[in-house]
Amino acid sequence: MAMKNWTAGTQCVAKKDHCKPKDGEISYHKGDILTLVGPGMRKGEYTARHNTTGEEGQVSGSNLREREALRIDPKLSLMPWFHGKIAGQQAVDKLKPTEDGLFLVRESVRHPGDFVLCVCFSQKVFHYRVIYQDNKLTIDNMQFFDNLIDMIEFYSRNRGAIATLLLKPKKKEGLKSAETKLLKSGWLLDLSKLTLGEIIGEGEFGAVFAGEYAGQRVAVKIIKCDVTAQAFLEETSVMTNLHHKNLVPLLGVILHNGLHIVTELMTKGNLVNFLRSRGRFAVSVIQLLRFALDVCEGMEHLESKKLLHRDLAGRNILVSEDGVAKISDFGLARVGSMAVDNSKLPVKWTAPEALKNKKFSTQSDVWSYGVLLWEIFSYGRQPYPKMTVNEVKECVEKGYRMDPPDECPADVYSIMTSCWQTEPKKRPSFHKLRERLEKELKLHT
Numbered sequence: 001m002a003m004k005n006w007t008a009g010t011q012c013v014a015k016k017d018h019c020k021p022k023d024g025e026i027s028y029h030k031g032d033i034l035t036l037v038g039p040g041m042r043k044g045e046y047t048a049r050h051n052t053t054g055e056e057g058q059v060s061g062s063n064l065r066e067r068e069a070l071r072i073d074p075k076l077s078l079m080p081w082f083h084g085k086i087a088g089q090q091a092v093d094k095l096k097p098t099e100d101g102l103f104l105v106r107e108s109v110r111h112p113g114d115f116v117l118c119v120c121f122s123q124k125v126f127h128y129r130v131i132y133q134d135n136k137l138t139i140d141n142m143q144f145f146d147n148l149i150d151m152i153e154f155y156s157r158n159r160g161a162i163a164t165l166l167l168k169p170k171k172k173e174g175l176k177s178a179e180t181k182l183l184k185s186g187w188l189l190d191l192s193k194l195t196l197g198e199i200i201g202e203g204e205f206g207a208v209f210a211g212e213y214a215g216q217r218v219a220v221k222i223i224k225c226d227v228t229a230q231a232f233l234e235e236t237s238v239m240t241n242l243h244h245k246n247l248v249p250l251l252g253v254i255l256h257n258g259l260h261i262v263t264e265l266m267t268k269g270n271l272v273n274f275l276r277s278r279g280r281f282a283v284s285v286i287q288l289l290r291f292a293l294d295v296c297e298g299m300e301h302l303e304s305k306k307l308l309h310r311d312l313a314g315r316n317i318l319v320s321e322d323g324v325a326k327i328s329d330f331g332l333a334r335v336g337s338m339a340v341d342n343s344k345l346p347v348k349w350t351a352p353e354a355l356k357n358k359k360f361s362t363q364s365d366v367w368s369y370g371v372l373l374w375e376i377f378s379y380g381r382q383p384y385p386k387m388t389v390n391e392v393k394e395c396v397e398k399g400y401r402m403d404p405p406d407e408c409p410a411d412v413y414s415i416m417t418s419c420w421q422t423e424p425k426k427r428p429s430f431h432k433l434r435e436r437l438e439k440e441l442k443l444h445t
Contacts, residue, residue: 008037011067012034014029014034018063025057025058026058030065032050032052034064046058066242071236073176075176078149080169080178082106087109091106092125093102094170095191100121101119101167103118117151119166121163139162142162147224148226149258152166179255182255187240187250189251189253189254190291195212196210196211197210198398206222208221217264218251244297244301246295246326247327248266249264251263251264266326271315271317271375271376275380278379285409286445295325298325300433309336349371349383351364351424352397354367362430369433370418377405409444
């Protein structure tokens with residue numbers, strides 16, 4: 001068998017149990033995730049860290065397979081059993097040959113907006129109307145659910161008011177189960193190992209909690225709306241492809257109450273609050289340059305993968321326990337430039353051509369990076385102070401640019417203004433920006 005040549009940082013899935021470790025080895029179970037730290041002591045071995053126990057030691061390469069990145073696949077569905085708007089008779093035809101527990105969910109033709117759960121039991125198909133009331137779904141007015149994913153999960157484990165447990169989803173033609181794919185590729189985590197703590201953030205898509213997963217401190221973004229959860233599946237696919245010290249790492253997902261996205265916990269919060277609460281007496285210019293460089297290196301990595309962030313701003317940069325800045329929220333990260341809803345665009349951070357013609361590119365990310373630099377060197381002030389969003393739009397279009405923050409080094413301000421060239425082609429790449437910042441850091445150290 002050819003030698004596997006994995007580099008440090010590669011995540012692997014254990015192919016079998018290894019419960020009686022020899023000296024220097026670590027124990028693991030089939031399906032556990034291990035991160036390679038470097039080559040092992042002997043040929044064919046690696047030094048690895050167990051993602052959940054944190055234990056480090058030797059592992060045989062032949063017991064591991066690489067954790068696959070997920071491809072963005074529009075056929076991947078969190079609800080492969082959802083068939084959209086079809087009539088009762090069509091549902092009955094789809095559930096042939098009948099077997100107990102075979103089921104699908106459809107949107108009601110007679111009662112638009114309501115759903116129907118269709119399930120086979122003793123050669124018959126039962127249709128349960130799912131009523132939508134007070135933002136909850138219910139079949140029997142006893143059990144209430146936030147979304148369909150939740151409801152199906154519940155009735156797969158409890159019979160409740162229906163004829164039989166839901167045993168086998170009837171997939172809509174052409175759809176693949178995201179759950180199966182996540183499980184196979186090693187990204188589906190085990191709900192029983194998760195403990196949720198306090199809320200640390202509220203997004204428009206749901207709350208973010210601090211928590212613990214198998215002993216590791218984590219942040220958990222919970223997306224309850226199933227349509228949004230489906231959209232976030234794409235964000236998750238993007239994150240499985242990205243490994244870089246300046247990007248917040250994805251640990252995996254849990255399908256329960258919608259979608260839980262589990263990432264490493266960045267204990268020092270977002271960069272804006274970090275700088276505001278400490279101020280210029282506690283944080284040196286060298287530290288500011290390091291933050292700027294951290295973000296730049298993360299963005300250079302996205303640039304190399306031809307990915308855009310589209311919402312680069314201080315609030316989306318998180319600071320780790322050891323003071324490293326990492327980019328989070330690839331919520332809008334997409335390959336290439338797709339149309340985005342303009343009302344949601346963060347105007348003060350968005351390049352003029354992106355606001356005007358929705359032209360997103362690495363160059364528009366560079367513009368946002370210039371604004372982020374201004375936030376860093378002003379210790380977390382709101383950009384374009386005292387100006388309304390509409391004033392900013394108008395003035396920037398006419399050529400207005402922000403003044404340097406107090407005591408900002410001249411070279412850093414000139415980097416900012418280079419990011420704010422009107423002509424996108426004239427803005428530097430993240431690669432070039434990194435070189436300039438490294439030079440600047442040498443001058444200050």
